[in-house]
Amino acid sequence: MTARLSQLGVPIGVVGIVLLLVVPLPAAMLDFLIVTNITLSLVVLLTSMYVKRPLDFSVFPSMLLVLTLFRLGLNVASTRLVLSDGYAGEVIGAFGHFVVGGSLIIGLVIFLILVIIQFAVITNGAGRVAEVGARFTLDAMPGKQMAIDADLNSGLIDEDTARQRRADVAAEADFYGAMDGGSKFVKGDAIAGIIITIINLLGGFGVGMLQMGMDPGQAIERFSLLTIGDGLVSQIPALLLSVSTGIIVTRATASADMGTAASAQLTQSRTALLIAGGAAVALALVPGMPKPPFLVLGVTLLAIGQRVGAKEKAQAAEQAKPAAAAAGPGPDSPEAIMEQMRVHALEIQLAPDLVDLVGAGTDQDLLARVKGLRRKIAMELGLVIPPVRTRDSVDLPRSTYVVRIAGVEVARGEAPVGRLLALGDHLESLAGETVREPVFGLAGKWVPLQARAQAELAGATVVDRVSVLVTHLGSIITENAPRLLTREDVRVLVDGVKQVNPAVVDELVPTLLSLGEVQRVLQGLLAERVSIRDLSRIFEGLTLRAKHSTDPEGLVEAARTALGPAVAAPYVQDGILRVVTLEPLLEQQLVEARRPGDDGMQLAVDPDRLERLIQGARHRIDEVERAGHEAVVVCAPVLRPALRRTLALAMPQLPVLSYSEVTCASVQVESVGVVSDAAAIAS
Structure with missing residues (x-):
């Protein structure tokens, strides 16, 4: 009911204001509406003082128009009563006699002072501030939108936050544009007040003398005081709204209301x-x-x-305590040495001349790009990598960066200052020494910044330094994902699944498998770049397998089977999955050659035949890659783990899938090669 009344309140009020212009009102009703007008203006003034930012009172321009129309309607109604009856209610009479002491001169002076204050001071100033605010807000819109897009692309904010910030920018521009026009209502209201008062004075003088037969002195005494009272009744709420307008347009976004902020700052x-x-x-x-x-x-x-x-001294003492705590023990204390000994899961070390990569701008800030990379890997692999520690090292050569995992260097690269990496086949015309891109091994050259256009004309792909480093880091993280998945990470993942699917977790952990065994399975999946995002389905497959056996290799295969099409999906191109198979006789011989080992099933074949198998698979895969495609090796489910372990000796990134994983995917399967002993020898 309350919501319904709130929805209908303003439309009904606007219709009532229109009726004020044409329908005569009794004096008692006019008194009530005048008091309502003053009260509403006071509420608007106080609300404008207590909002924390202008957008929190975005309806103010519309309220300003409605209240201005309301006040002008009351002017018309009061003028009708004054001129027709010589009486306009107790409120106007009180303002005409008590407030100004019954003196026409005092009333006119007070009225003119109020008009000058409103029109010459507050309204002009508020109008100018609103005009400048609207102009600056509109000019700043493109830059704000670009900043939001940059933060979104770098991963600093999500899509919902970006959408909200864009809406705030648009609302801010609309608000200041509306305030620029709304200030004109206030200025026009001040002018209208002066004109209406003059008309009422002349009209009252004429009505008193011509219609009521009064002498000039009586006419002036009776009607002028009522007119001044009417003008004061109108100008006081008008002044309140003018002050509200000035407060709103001069307010900056703050974390507190105006009173609290003013008290704190003064x-x-x-x-x-x-x-x-x-x-x-x-x-x-x-x-x-x-x-x-x-x-x-x-x-x-x-x-x-x-x-x-005294308050400043107390705050200084409070701030000194955390500072002293932050300073902590001396550099030679056991605590400081322990901190230096602590091994970080993932770390980037930069040569001193590469420190500019940190904080170089929204799109070139290494820390911001690393945050975006963490989010990307989480979406692709289902692994939340730990925070990446970044620090400089004077021991590194110039332009060198090093990536460490658990304190051990796993890769290093170069990112020369003031250079861009140009990648392509025809770079002879570009100055610089030929280098190899660290991830894909492509030929490239580090060229000066000003040579970007020349490199692009030569057909090269130009990459900035931060992109090179972040791409290299992403490749390293993907390759070492099993090492980065800790027992604590697994606990957090299990707790997350338990919130949405408690039944599958309660049945598996710790009833059938411990956290350590679950960790080992997930590491096995990550080692073959299988995403672990769908943990609920993985846990369902593990539950069925663990009831019969907790063999790690069997658990990994059960998890892969549970994931089904998701295992083959990353290797599908244009709806086609290209596969390399084994000759049936060779495949059967390899199945019979399987033997259990410490790390799972192994192929017990002589080294020469093993070498021919690896070379034959490499030859078929290379043929497919030269054609611009990607292929996977497919074999029987019982052979897949052992064959994958064997081929990984020479091709660690080669995907090996089973027939069941391929057939369950609703895609077209195309055979692009067969590996056999004879083919391997020929290669």
Whole structure:
């Protein structure tokens, strides 16, 4: 019911304002509406003071228009009563007699002062601020939108936050544009107040003399006081709305309302308060000056200044404690040495001349790009990698970076200052020494920044330094994903699944498998670049297998089977999965040659035949890659683990799938080669 009334309140009010212009009102109803007008204006003024940012009162421009129309409607209604009955209610009568003391001169002076304050000071200033604010807000919109897009692309914010920030930018521009026009309502209202008052004075004088037979003195005394009262009744809420407009357009976004912010900022300087208090006390000593006001204010300011000083000392002491705690023990203390000994899961070391990569801009900031990389890997592999520690090292050569995992260097590369990496086949015309891109091994050259256009004209792909480093880091993380998955990570993942699918977790952990065994299975999947995002399905497959056997290799195969099409999906190109198979006789012989080992099933074949098998598979895969495609090796499910372990000796990134994993995927399967002993020898 309340929501329904709120929805209908404004439309009904606007219709009522229109009726004010044409329907005569009794004096009692006019008194009620005048009091309502003053009260609403006061509420708007206080609301504008207590909002924390202008957008929190975005309806203000519309409210300004409605209340201005309401006040003008009351002017029309009051003028009708004044001229027709010579009486316009108790409120206007009180303002005409009590507020101005029944004096026409005093009333006119007060009325003119209020009009000058509203029109010449507050309205002009607020209008100018609104105009400049609207202009600057519109000019800044493209830059703000680009900043939001840059933060989104770098992974600093998500899509929902970006959408909300874009909406805020658009709302801010609309608000200041509306305020620029709304300030014109206030200025027009001030002009209308003056004109209406003059018309009422002349009209009342004429009605009194011509229609009521009064002499000029009686007409002026009766109608002028009512007119001044009507003008004051209208100008006071108009002044309140003018002040509200000025407050709204001059407010900057803050974390507190206006009163709290003003109190905190006015008392932030102890010196200013003490000087002002001393000056007030000094003025009290000047002969002829009233001493009590100056002494009261001076002593008050001095007391507030002393209190602020004590508060500053207390805050300084509080800040010193964390600083001392942060300083911690000395560099030779056991605590400091223990901190230096701590091994970080993932670390980037930069040569001193590469420190500019950190904080170089939204799109070139290494730390921001690493955050985006962490989110990308989480979406692809289902692994939340630990925070990447970045620090400089004076021991590294110039332009060199090193990636460490668990304190051990796993890769290093170069990112020369002021250079871009140009990749392509025809780079002879570009200056620089030929290098190899660290991830794909492509030929390239580090060229100066100003040579970008020349490199692009030569058909080269140009990559900035941060992109080279982040791409290299992403490749390293993917290759070492099993090492980065810790027991604590597995616990967090299991707890996450338990929130959405508690039944599968309660049945598996710790009833059938421990966290360590689950970790080993997930590491086995990551070692073959199988995403572990769908943990619920993986746990269902493990539950069925673990009831019969907890053999690690069998558990990994059960998890792969449970994932089904998701295992083959990353290798599908244009809806086609290209596969390399084994000759049936060779495949049967390899199945019979399987023998259990410490790390799972192994192929017990002579080294020469093993070499022919690897070379034959490499030859078929190379043929497919030269044609611009990607292929996988497919074999029987019982042979897959052993064959994968064998081929990984020479081709660690080669995917090996089973027939069941390929056939369950709803894609077209195309055979692009067969590996046999004869083919291997021929190769």
